[in-house]
Amino acid sequence: MGGYGLYVWGSYVVTAAFMLAEPWLARRHHRRALRDLQLRREEQA
């Protein structure tokens, strides 16, 4: 990157890290919500 590697990759790596972590966390939130519902159903049954 013409000597600008630290700056370019420092930007892209952090961006990629956040944009991979965020969807994973959102999916985990959704899975947990479903799991909590199922547990609540079992308790009530």
Add this chain to the structure above:
Amino acid sequence: MTTTNRLRFFTFAAPQRFYRLTGALVPWLWAVTALLTVAGLYVGFFVAPTDATQGDSYRIIFIHVPAAWMSMVLYLVMAFWAAIGWAFNARLAFMVARALAPTGAMFTFLALWTGAFWGKPTWGTWWVWDARLTSELILLFLYLGYIALVNAIDDQRRADLAGALLAVVGAVNVPIIYFSVKWWNTLHQGASISMTAAPTMASTMLTAMLLMTFAFWAYAFAVVFTRTRAIVLEREQHTEWVGSLAAAKR
């Protein structure tokens, strides 16, 4: 109760219909995100030339500008849905507003981070308190403040209303960010893209930037829909349709 299959303006205001529709859309949104990202990065790194003044450091633009645009757009969308929830007492609108905040905050942080990493080689500094950077930092505080506020109040309805007030009042910051480079003497450069004049950047650079902008848009839809679906399940847990969904997922 009879139901109609006609599409009305408020058809997807019902959490159940929204949940089903977004469940079908999300995989396609991820596919579009992936395609646009690959296309954008290919054009940005292998087609767009090296800049005459900034060398290869300018390639940060392909994530910096999309992140900054998303940070502003998502705030306005969040404020819009919070206001709709307030005006029409629409539960789903409040849920969408809550789902937007973390993604908006993330893009704001990334705009600031990539901006700092671009500023250091270009301006010789990681940060200046100029109008654009400062107002973008305030945007980050507004997002974080909204998230903290709605999570701090136990009563969900009061939390939604308090959050809506903060979101709507804070929306004045967005035009300040946008026009800051015109209104004040800033270190941050002025607009290269305008609605009324031709862009002042090379077409391949512009193409890559626009591809990445649409990629970030599709990403935002995908992740915000996923988060909203989780919130819908939490808030609508006492409804029959959620109950039967939980039973079906065993």
